[in-house]
Amino acid sequence: MYRRMSESRSMVAVKIGGRFFANRKLLGNFADELHRLSKEFQFLVIHGGGNEVTELSDKLGLEPVFKDGVRITTPEEMDIVEAVLSGGVNKRLVRLFRSKGIDAVGLCGADGSIFVGKSLGVVEGINTRTGKIVKVNPRLIEILFDNGYMPVISSTSTELDGKALNINADTVAFHLAESLVVERLIFISDVPGINRNGEIMDVLKTSEIEREISEGVITGGMIPKVRASLDALKGGISGIVIGDYRVRGDLERLIKGKRGTLIE
Numbered sequence: 001m002y003r004r005m006s007e008s009r010s011m012v013a014v015k016i017g018g019r020f021f022a023n024r025k026l027l028g029n030f031a032d033e034l035h036r037l038s039k040e041f042q043f044l045v046i047h048g049g050g051n052e053v054t055e056l057s058d059k060l061g062l063e064p065v066f067k068d069g070v071r072i073t074t075p076e077e078m079d080i081v082e083a084v085l086s087g088g089v090n091k092r093l094v095r096l097f098r099s100k101g102i103d104a105v106g107l108c109g110a111d112g113s114i115f116v117g118k119s120l121g122v123v124e125g126i127n128t129r130t131g132k133i134v135k136v137n138p139r140l141i142e143i144l145f146d147n148g149y150m151p152v153i154s155s156t157s158t159e160l161d162g163k164a165l166n167i168n169a170d171t172v173a174f175h176l177a178e179s180l181v182v183e184r185l186i187f188i189s190d191v192p193g194i195n196r197n198g199e200i201m202d203v204l205k206t207s208e209i210e211r212e213i214s215e216g217v218i219t220g221g222m223i224p225k226v227r228a229s230l231d232a233l234k235g236g237i238s239g240i241v242i243g244d245y246r247v248r249g250d251l252e253r254l255i256k257g258k259r260g261t262l263i264e
Contacts, residue, residue, distance in 0.1 A: 013186070018188075072128045104151075110164075112140030116158060184240070203262050
């Protein structure tokens, strides 16, 4: 567990992705909020960027393959994934955050072996470069925190033998949040939260998760995210929030459980 010396701010991990990336105004508002709230919270940002990877793959004549919502990365596509996520997207975010006065540092899992993975092997006939995390070492993140920097983490990494690896950004967020024992893990999504009978659930108790899945309230890609929340909460995270970002002030509302669905 990471123990900060003389640090009174609560630690918050924020995973961003989806259509949120494409809206420069929203990203700008989000960055302004990060800066404003940094006096109260210590932030770690984790990002995906799958839509941009797909766009470039299409242009280069590579057809993306997905299984259960997860990209099955071919060896040929891995270079694209790494260039887009750890290059273009990561550095674009770092430039934006720094322009707002935030001391942001862009990294991927391979840097300092923050997280190391292992390929899923042959999936859908592809010897995939998509992997799972087998080891987490947050020491580099801790050093950055202790010196006033905000880490911005992309989801590419490495295997132990040095081969490039693509890991689902949600998975990265869960592992890092557990390793650092953050107060809040926020997933900024394309949906406003978990919808039950036309209304967004304010709170979802862990004891209710399997019932809501069996009743069809929680479906599709939300199922693995919610189930993974169970382990993360057992690891010491106080709460996990799933919601969207529409206007300035939404980040603070998400953190404080006044927007989206709080899983606790």
